[in-house]
Amino acid sequence: MLHQALAGIKVLDLSRILAGPWCTQNLADLGAEVTKVERPGLGDDTRGWGPPYLHPPEGSADGDGETGLSAYFICCNRGKQSVAIDYATPEGAARIRKLALQADVLVENYKVGTLRRYGLDYESLKALNPRLVYLSITGFGQSGPMADKPGYDYVFQGMGGLMSYTGHPDGEPGAGPLRTGVAVVDLTTGMYATSAVLAALLRRHATGEGEYLDIALLDVAVALNANQASNYLVSGKAPQRSGNAHPNCAPYEVFRCADGHLILAIGNDAQFARLCEVACLGALATDPRYASNAGRIANLPALRKLLTDVFPTRDRQSWTQAFDAAGVPWGPIHSMEEVFAHPQVSHRQLVQQAEHPVLGRVPMIRNPMLAGSGAQALAPPPLLDEHGRRNGS
Incomplete structure (x- = not known):
């Protein structure tokens, strides 16, 4: 079954927010063992991106003062183990090197050069583990005039061109550029990154060699234009905002x-x-x-x-x-209410429940890649350092 395709693969996840965690959640859904390294006391930024939050059931123990998980964090962190490590300390960097020595894949999305200062860059870890597939996700890539700058999805929806043709045309009510309702550049970056990791693992199986993968949100944002980019490159005419109309089909x-x-x-x-x-x-x-x-x-x-x-x-x-x-x-x-009440959505079993020892039932959306794999028991997203505390580290 596909949900065990990556059984035995160990992933060290140093990523935060959405693009990296979306990739590593895909890998976890496919059976990989994913260890999420988070900042002590704070964790992934999205733990605080609420409300809403999922709280422990009323009357239950709250697990060392845990107040719950943000819905945002839940959407992209299931099936992972959380350990809190400060990589900026010698002890923390040493712990991560030890984990990387046993890992098949490492995913990070820090600014260019950040991890190099602590001996956690690809070249340093490759010397310890030549089979390591090392994925870096950044805003602008590892080189170029903007490589050192950070960036969020919203920035790239604008910079990559998507917002230039999304929205109502000038002269209509509400005219002006609009972003999409979800972070499509982050999500698509996570999917490109997943594909790249799987390809690198396949290549490693044939050659025995690891790989360095450089995935940039700007690259993905430009590629995401798809037919709109092709329309421009073929015609020389920039696409215009057309509201809900399609640029190539009508009506x-x-x-x-x-x-x-x-x-x-x-x-x-x-x-x-x-x-x-x-x-x-x-x-x-x-x-x-x-x-x-x-x-x-x-x-x-x-x-x-x-x-x-x-x-x-x-x-x-x-x-x-x-x-x-x-x-x-x-x-x-x-509406969302109508989506989840729809008989086809129900038939496809898209809403899944995971059981967490503190939070109880955690509702999530099943990975579309696993539709043909039958029912699977999903592991819930972790509390901060849940597995570090459990293992006494």
Whole structure:
């Protein structure tokens, strides 16, 4: 089963916030033993990123004064062991070197050069453990004019271009650049980092050699532009903010019905023809202005006006039943409450519970990579230094 694919692999996790912990949580979900090194007394910054917090059940022992875990920390730190070590002290650096000697993978996201001052950089640890896969996650990479600068996800959503075309166009209510609702650059960096670690382990299996991996949030932010970047490189025209519309497909956006909104996602001409039939706009399917996707993009304002006028004539249930019958792609816009009440989400068992000895049940989202692996018992996120205290270190 995939959830044991990395059984026997030891990961030393010196990362904080989201990108690094997202990567190491993936590795833990795949069966690796992950030891999370945290600052004594403080821990990962996200332990304080609340509310909300998950507290111990009322009336239970609180475990040495523990007040709970932030929901933010919970989302990216399950399945790990926590030990508190101050790497800036000779004793702490020595402990980390000892852990690195037994590790297969080390993940860190400190500023360039920070760990070198304590003999914890790749070259120093490679001399002790030549098989070590050492992953550094930074804002700008290990070299270049900005390599020494820190950076957070929000900075790279702007700097990498994503916010330049995300938001309502100028002249519309609420016009201006917008960030996404979650830290997509951090999360995508964590996924790229996971892939890089797995590739390095596969290469090590063939060669016996470790690897140094340099993953930068700026690189990921630029790559994340995907088709928008390709559109620019091919045409020389920068993408503009288009609200909920798609730059390459139409109609592909949100429309208001009589009692709310729905997403229409037309991906080809046949789907558009079926939409026109359902909407009693059959002539549009053969109209030269709209028959092809390129024509619909070129004439989108006029097409949008036609659809904006017709959608409010029926409620969402009427539209969606007709769309399902005709094979027209559409989607709802759910609140979190509706997401987790949805029968497909329930069927896929996306919400999992882990049992913590102090906090009780900890709700989490199952890793999508493990959908075909059957039920697994998830290990909860750790309290600060939980395993250091348990092991008496």
